Amino acid sequence: MRGGRSVAAVTDADFDLAAGECLALVGESGCGKSVLASALLGLLPGNAETEGSALLDGTDLLAAGERTLARTVRGRRVGLVPQSPAAHLTPVRTVRAHLTETVRALTATPRGGRRAAAEAAAERAAFPAGHLDRYPHELSGGLAQRAATALALIGDAPLLLADEPTTGLDRELVDRTADELRRHADAGKALLLITHDLAAAERVADRVAVMYAGRIVEITPAARFFGGPGPRHPYARGLLDALPERAFTPVPGLPPELSDLPEGCAFAPRCARATEACAVRPDLVASTACHHPWGARDA
Numbered sequence: 001m002r003g004g005r006s007v008a009a010v011t012d013a014d015f016d017l018a019a020g021e022c023l024a025l026v027g028e029s030g031c032g033k034s035v036l037a038s039a040l041l042g043l044l045p046g047n048a049e050t051e052g053s054a055l056l057d058g059t060d061l062l063a064a065g066e067r068t069l070a071r072t073v074r075g076r077r078v079g080l081v082p083q084s085p086a087a088h089l090t091p092v093r094t095v096r097a098h099l100t101e102t103v104r105a106l107t108a109t110p111r112g113g114r115r116a117a118a119e120a121a122a123e124r125a126a127f128p129a130g131h132l133d134r135y136p137h138e139l140s141g142g143l144a145q146r147a148a149t150a151l152a153l154i155g156d157a158p159l160l161l162a163d164e165p166t167t168g169l170d171r172e173l174v175d176r177t178a179d180e181l182r183r184h185a186d187a188g189k190a191l192l193l194i195t196h197d198l199a200a201a202e203r204v205a206d207r208v209a210v211m212y213a214g215r216i217v218e219i220t221p222a223a224r225f226f227g228g229p230g231p232r233h234p235y236a237r238g239l240l241d242a243l244p245e246r247a248f249t250p251v252p253g254l255p256p257e258l259s260d261l262p263e264g265c266a267f268a269p270r271c272a273r274a275t276e277a278c279a280v281r282p283d284l285v286a287s288t289a290c291h292h293p294w295g296a297r298d299a
């Protein structure tokens with residue numbers, strides 16, 4: 001950034017995602033979820049720097065050049081449901097034109113079958129056939145969201161990144177969209193579902209990764225996260241307790257500025273379990289980065 005300052009938007013993200021698996025990535029606004037997804041697609045802003053590797057079937061996405069990314073990765077090997085779908089649609093083309101063009105570019109469907117394939121893609125994402133000839137500015141947020149999901153599913157990519165794919169949808173459509181994305185995983189593909197909607201995550205995820213201030217602080221099977229023992233990291237437990245159908249108690253305080261992170265555990269200032277030990281940053285050990293994780297004896 002200006003003045004030589006830098007922001008650690010994502011740090012030490014270390015996880016794997018198997019074919020056929022859905023990993024939900026959750027955490028408060030600004031914690032780095034979208035930056036992580038953008039990094040995997042080579043879509044970070046020009047001022048961003050990355051280190052490390054992100055392997056997809058042997059290709060290091062962080063090392064790949066723009067040409068490789070554009071020709072063989074984006075859409076083909078890594079699909080994206082972008083967080084702001086309206087901004088990713090071309091203003092002068094209808095939804096039908098977007099879908100048909102994507103079918104042409106990403107599938108072997110012969111010319112005569114493309115219209116039907118475009119309509120089938122819309123149907124998968126619950127985009128109403130009657131609105132296919134609308135232009136992006138004529139779409140509500142929820143319709144733009146469904147158009148983006150329809151577009152992202154067409155390429156049948158081995159890895160699908162869905163960044164808040166259910167924003168602006170009511171519960172029935174959230175469930176329908178989540179189930180459709182889950183079918184993508186069930187067909188043997190990997191799904192990274194970025195979401196604020198823990199109910200959607202519970203519905204379809206195999207594992208849950210919780211991010212706080214740019215770091216993954218817990219990564220755990222969904223059955224454990226939502227079920228009996230619950231998460232081990234106090235922040236992860238706080239997210240669940242904030243749900244209206246649970247304690248409805250928000251996590252107190254606000255996340256830190258990423259440009260001004262504390263030395264030790266970034267969550268300590270908001271954590272009821274924090275002690276002097278938390279002045280040292282905890283490593284991710286046994287799936288949790290915390291000096292005082294919840295365990296069996298707390299339950």
Ligand SMILES: Nc1ncnc2c1ncn2[C@@H]1O[C@H](COP(=O)(O)OP(=O)(O)OP(=O)(O)O)[C@@H](O)[C@H]1O
Pocket residue numbers: 001007009027028029030031032033034035036045047048083258
């Ligand atoms: N180009 C940039 N320059 C400076 N800071 C940036 C840049 N891009 C991202 N950031 C920082 O990274 C943080 C993480 O942003 P990101 O969009 O990944 O959050 P998020 O978890 O996806 O949030 P939300 O849930 O609101 O979508 C931002 O709050 C911002 O501080």
Ligand code: NI
Pocket residue numbers: 033034035083163
């Ligand atoms: Ni985001």
